[in-house]
Amino acid sequence: MQNSYDQIAQQWHSHIRGKAYIDRLLRYVDLALEGLQSGARVLDLGCGTGQPVARYLVEKGFRVTGVDQSEKMLEIAKQEVPEAEFIHSDMINVQLAPGFGAAIAWDSIFHVERKHHSGIFQRVANALEPGGRLLLSVGGSDAASTAEEFAATYDAAAEGFTSEMFGHTFFYSGYQPRVTRGLLEAAGFEIEVWEVDDPSSRGHIAVIAKKSA
Numbered sequence: 001m002q003n004s005y006d007q008i009a010q011q012w013h014s015h016i017r018g019k020a021y022i023d024r025l026l027r028y029v030d031l032a033l034e035g036l037q038s039g040a041r042v043l044d045l046g047c048g049t050g051q052p053v054a055r056y057l058v059e060k061g062f063r064v065t066g067v068d069q070s071e072k073m074l075e076i077a078k079q080e081v082p083e084a085e086f087i088h089s090d091m092i093n094v095q096l097a098p099g100f101g102a103a104i105a106w107d108s109i110f111h112v113e114r115k116h117h118s119g120i121f122q123r124v125a126n127a128l129e130p131g132g133r134l135l136l137s138v139g140g141s142d143a144a145s146t147a148e149e150f151a152a153t154y155d156a157a158a159e160g161f162t163s164e165m166f167g168h169t170f171f172y173s174g175y176q177p178r179v180t181r182g183l184l185e186a187a188g189f190e191i192e193v194w195e196v197d198d199p200s201s202r203g204h205i206a207v208i209a210k211k212s213a
């Protein structure tokens with residue numbers, strides 16, 4: 001099982017996202033974890049190299065399960081966060097034992113063909129305890145900077161587009177935000193936070209959704 005991140009794992013890991021970005025992301029993580037007891041299980045879906053999210057969760061005393069399709073990203077994650085459990089799997093069909101207190105899927109679901117998004121939301125909902133929160137990001141990309149560029153890279157069959165990062169091709173897919181919101185609600189989530197978190201990133205939205213009790 002390979003994905004494009006296998007080609008750039010070390011570059012991605014070394015690439016500095018910036019303190020302001022990381023602080024903002026971890027503030028959302030804190031919001032998603034509010035009220036959760038230390039020791040609870042937290043899912044990190046599309047965990048990448050484990051930095052900064054899985055590392056932060058472990059330091060807060062949570063038991064982390066990271067899932068990623070890229071073996072090379074996971075190799076780094078295992079070094080960065082040896083306390084966590086990692087599953088090498090496509091999130092579309094990952095087998096998750098229920099009982100998670102919270103879940104994070106930051107900048108990962110938009111790499112999956114959108115026809116699978118509602119199934120992923122349902123899979124996460126099934127794995128969460130009632131009242132558990134999911135933090136995810138929706139839409140946005142600095143990938144295609146013009147409508148022409150977007151049109152040139154759009155793949156109608158896969159309902160997504162590609163862009164280049166570190167000289168490799170990456171696939172992105174998603175619905176209009178209101179459609180994604182409806183899919184989350186249909187999977188049994190109540191939306192608590194829905195905000196554009198990075199205006200420079202073409203409508204990148206941070207979402208915190210709580211599984212109905």
Ligand SMILES: C[S@@+](CC[C@H](N)C(=O)[O-])C[C@H]1O[C@@H](n2cnc3c(N)ncnc32)[C@H](O)[C@@H]1O
Nearest residue numbers: 005046047048068069070090091106107108111
């Ligand atoms: C942009 S990185 C984000 C990593 C991490 N969530 C973060 O914010 O640092 C996207 C990650 O999603 C993973 N990913 C993409 N498609 C996936 C899939 N279908 N199943 C599991 N992981 C996937 C990639 O391998 C990559 O590690």
